[in-house]
Amino acid sequence: MNPEILKTRIIEIKNIGPCIVRLCKPEDGPKIYNEVEEKNWPPWLSAKRETLSGRARIFPEGQLIIRKLVGDEILATLSTNRFNWDGNPTSLPSWDSAAGKPPDFSKTYILDGNTLDMVSMNVHPEYWKYGLAPLMIELIKEQAKALGITHLIGDFRPNEFGEFKSKENNWQVDFEEYCNRTQDNRPIDGWLRNLMRNGMVPLIVDRQAMTVVVSLKEFNQYKSSYFPEKWKEVAKGVWECGQVGQWKVDEKEAVYQESNLWGQIPME
DSSP: OOOGGGSOEEEEETTTEEEEEEEOOGGGHHHHIIIIIHHHSOTTTSOOHHHHHHHHHHOGGGEEEEEETTTOOEEEEEEEEEEOOOSOGGGOOOHHHHHOSSSSSTTTOOTTOSEEEEEEEEEOGGGTTSSHHHHHHHHHHHHHHHTTOSEEEEEEOOTTHHHHHTSTTGGGSOHHHHHHOEETTEESSHHHHHHHHTTOEEEEEEEEEEEEEEEHHHHHHHHHHSOGGGOEEEETTEEEOSSSSEEEEOSSEEEEEEEEEEEEOOOO
8 A cells, every 4th residue: 555645745725825744754853852842732732753753662553743845844743652542432541551661662562453642732832823733644544545544533632721721720620621611612622722723623631641751850950941931830739731631749750640531533
């Protein structure tokens, strides 16, 4: 099988100009990390350079990149994994379990799996309003069809939840309640609105999507170096930091945990 998306193509993107769409290569890992991964994720969640390279080695057909034709600047990337799923929302794994440890898909990728999981999408912050996320979704739908995929899904991260929680004691609002909140019949979260416009059907909340355990020393380093003005102890040993998840800290360690929302993208 030789899906069309596997061939490098040049496309014209409005207000940006000619761009190249292609599959990621292992040697792209450091550049992806420096230009988009590090800019989109807090340091305790961002994929390492070797992880990004590893995904391109394990499942090259599922790693997409858009860059400018002139200048080679990376505009967006999409990382997907392939595995089997029975179609039952209650059998879906956590984000961590789907990606594996390390999250380079080396322990979870299945060559003939029936499901494509949109694990992580990065759009360069300077190009957030140029329609790159919907474009990536259309490209991966095309790829999924070419690969004979049955289910196109994602454990989606409504990243405006962190900012929402920082206002008016909203930190006590439940994640699922937030996902269900609407304005003008659309989700209040920008990423969920974007996904809904592209046909995403919510499946189930992943209550333990991502879990990170660090030492107290590393936790304090994050507090002092990563947007220190956003950190707030909202209850004894419970810290908010402007992100989707929440930290719980005791005398031994700090544990970050966040929820995500599994959803399915129709391929028609």
